[in-house]
Amino acid sequence: MVKQFFTRFIKLSSFICIIVFINSTFVISQNNDAPKLDMTVNRGVIKPISLAIPSFIKESGANSIISRELAKVISNNLDSTGLFRSIPQTAYVSTPLSFNTPVQFSDWSIINADVLVLGAVGLKPDGRLEVKFRLWDIAQQKEIGKGKKYFTNSESWRRISHKISDTIYTRVTGEGAYFDSRVVFVSETGPKDNRTKRLAVMDQDGANFKLLKHPPSLVIAPRFAPSSNKIIFTGYETGKPRVYLMDLSSEAITPLPELKGMSFAPRFSMDGTKIVLSMTQNGNTDIFINSLDTGIKRRLTTNSAIDTAPSFSPDGKSIVFESDRGGGQQLYIISTEGGEAKRISFGKGRYATPVWSPRGDLIAFTKIKERKFHIGVMRVDGTNERLLTTSFLDEGPAWAPNGRVLMFFRETPGKAGAPSIYSIDISGRNLRKIKTSSFASDPNWSRILN
Numbered sequence: 001m002v003k004q005f006f007t008r009f010i011k012l013s014s015f016i017c018i019i020v021f022i023n024s025t026f027v028i029s030q031n032n033d034a035p036k037l038d039m040t041v042n043r044g045v046i047k048p049i050s051l052a053i054p055s056f057i058k059e060s061g062a063n064s065i066i067s068r069e070l071a072k073v074i075s076n077n078l079d080s081t082g083l084f085r086s087i088p089q090t091a092y093v094s095t096p097l098s099f100n101t102p103v104q105f106s107d108w109s110i111i112n113a114d115v116l117v118l119g120a121v122g123l124k125p126d127g128r129l130e131v132k133f134r135l136w137d138i139a140q141q142k143e144i145g146k147g148k149k150y151f152t153n154s155e156s157w158r159r160i161s162h163k164i165s166d167t168i169y170t171r172v173t174g175e176g177a178y179f180d181s182r183v184v185f186v187s188e189t190g191p192k193d194n195r196t197k198r199l200a201v202m203d204q205d206g207a208n209f210k211l212l213k214h215p216p217s218l219v220i221a222p223r224f225a226p227s228s229n230k231i232i233f234t235g236y237e238t239g240k241p242r243v244y245l246m247d248l249s250s251e252a253i254t255p256l257p258e259l260k261g262m263s264f265a266p267r268f269s270m271d272g273t274k275i276v277l278s279m280t281q282n283g284n285t286d287i288f289i290n291s292l293d294t295g296i297k298r299r300l301t302t303n304s305a306i307d308t309a310p311s312f313s314p315d316g317k318s319i320v321f322e323s324d325r326g327g328g329q330q331l332y333i334i335s336t337e338g339g340e341a342k343r344i345s346f347g348k349g350r351y352a353t354p355v356w357s358p359r360g361d362l363i364a365f366t367k368i369k370e371r372k373f374h375i376g377v378m379r380v381d382g383t384n385e386r387l388l389t390t391s392f393l394d395e396g397p398a399w400a401p402n403g404r405v406l407m408f409f410r411e412t413p414g415k416a417g418a419p420s421i422y423s424i425d426i427s428g429r430n431l432r433k434i435k436t437s438s439f440a441s442d443p444n445w446s447r448i449l450n
Contacts, residue, residue: 046429048085049172051078052113052138054092056131057099061123066154070121070131070161077165077179077205080423081405082430084172087113099132108138115144117168121157128153131160135168145171158207159449166448176402179204182446183398183407184222184231185421187211188439192417195439199233201248204400204445206435213251221265221442226272228446232256234264243277257295269312270358276300276319278308287321289336300338311355311363312336313380320344320354320363320380331365333380344382353396356380358447359403362426366395366408375408377426388428392417398444407434409441 053075056067078084089095093107099120108116119133134147148167150160159180166177187200199212199222218236225231228248235244235253241264243256256263259279266277275290279297287300287310301307305325312319320333326343329350334341345351349369356363360380367374367387373394378385393411400406404426411419419441421434434440 046083048083050112050114051075051084051086051117052092052108052111052115053086053117053119054089054095056119056121056133057096059099059120059122059130062121062129063123063154066129066157067121070119070157070164071117073158073161073205074117074165074168077162078168080205080430080432081169082425087111099134103136103141105136105138105141108136113138115168115172117164119164123154124151129157129160131157131164133164135171158203162203162205175404177448178400178402178405178445180449181401182224182228182449183421183434183443184224184446185409185436185443186220186222186441187437188419188441192415199231199246200438200440202436209437212246212248214246214253223267223444224446225268226270226447228449231444232266232268232275234266243275256290259290259297265309267311269316270314271316274312274316276310276312278310287319287334289319300334300336301341303341307332309353313356314358314360320356322352322354329368331363331382344378344380345385346382347385355397355399357399357403358401362403364397364399364406366397375406375424377406386428388424388426389422389431394422396442400445401447407443407445409443411441 053071056070058064058067075086079086091111093110094104096118116136116138117133122130124130128151130151132147132149135144137144152160162180165179170177181204182201183204184201187198188195190196197219199214199219200210202209215237220234222231222233230248231246233244234241241262243259243263243266244253245256246253262280264278266275268275273292277288278285279288284304285306285308286302287307288297289300290297303325305323307321307323310319310321317336318333319336320331322329323332329352330343331345331351331354332341332343349367352366354363354365362377363380364377367376372390374387375389375394375397376385376387391410392413394408396408398407405423406426407421407423409419410422411417418439421436421440421443422431423434424431
């Protein structure tokens with residue numbers, strides 16, 4: 001019997017996509033003559049799409065370095081997904097000399113390119129960069145969608161490369177965009193027993209690293225607002241955990257008002273109008289919802305157990321959280337209107353840090369079992385649990401804007417152990433370490449930037 005491991009859609013409508021399922025002889029192939037195939041793959045072997053990205057053609061006033069770097073960043077972005085493979089430029093038979101020169105498809109098919117990205121960059125009289133590109137299907141000898149053109153200042157060329165990467169990715173795979181996004185995290189320096197922790201932000205690929213200004217006290221659990229111009233985090237400036245808001249433009253910090261006792265583990269609702277968090281009052285820890293417009297807080301759970309790590313569903317109607325109310329650390333879902341919480345995790349081990357996918361169909365979590373840590377996903381009713389990673393310490397999953405990729409942090413054991421940020425596809429494929437300027441933990445992904 002053929003074993004199937006379907007969990008997510010991959011749409012490769014114009015290109016050869018070969019998927020071989022492990023422990024079976026079943027092979028699915030697709031070409032342009034076949035109907036469009038919607039499928040989700042887990043534990044399979046995917047033949048990446050071969051991509052040719054010459055350096056962008058340098059037009060009037062353009063910088064040669066930027067023309068090369070645009071192509072390099074796009075190539076790195078797409079290669080990082082595991083669904084694409086960039087062909088080295090040394091293998092090219094020819095290099096386009098003009099943006100409008102007809103494509104010599106035979107020169108690209110001979111090196112087995114599936115897709116050609118043809119781009120150009122020039123400098124306008126007002127000092128702005130003009131960046132344009134076109135995407136070609138080599139086998140069908142036709143353009144994929146319409147070409148795009150961007151105008152930006154010279155310092156923003158990298159963001160344009162992310163936007164172009166997103167366009168290519170969505171047109172070829174049918175998945176949502178995620179390259180033009182940022183990550184907030186905790187930057188860690190110093191020895192393990194005396195580590196300095198600072199809030200920091202970076203592009204999703206690790207570039208444009210920036211430390212944020214805040215008091216020199218412990219900070220944990222930074223989370224982006226949906227608008228991506230604010231973050232919320234837990235700080236220990238007073239010696240006890242308290243939730244703070246930071247405006248990323250001014251880096252001004254304000255404590256969340258009307259919160260008494262200890263407050264921690266905050267997250268925004270998808271519309272940015274509310275915050276869900278844990279509060280400890282009179283020795284009991286429960287889930288509260290706080291309105292940012294009115295400042296009114298509402299207690300959601302009243303159990304004598306420890307209820308923490310809440311996360312809103314995309315529609316704002318439910319919250320997933322962890323609780324030891326059943327005698328062990330498990331995951332529960334409760335309506336934002338209150339009522340009885342429903343347990344959704346039933347596997348062996350303990351469950352923590354649940355996060356609802358932006359697509360609404362999955363919940364990511366940390367699992368601790370037999371002295372190992374795992375990052376996993378399950379459906380919102382608790383079925384189809386799958387563990388994607390295993391190590392000495394994997395923790396704190398965070399969703400990409402498209403719900404396809406997870407980031408988390410992994411800490412190595414021993415006296416010299418230190419955390420690093422990793423990413424992995426929700427199929428369990430393509431585990432990657434993200435390059436950072438320091439030790440790094442507790443990442444959180446922004447939405448696509450405006």
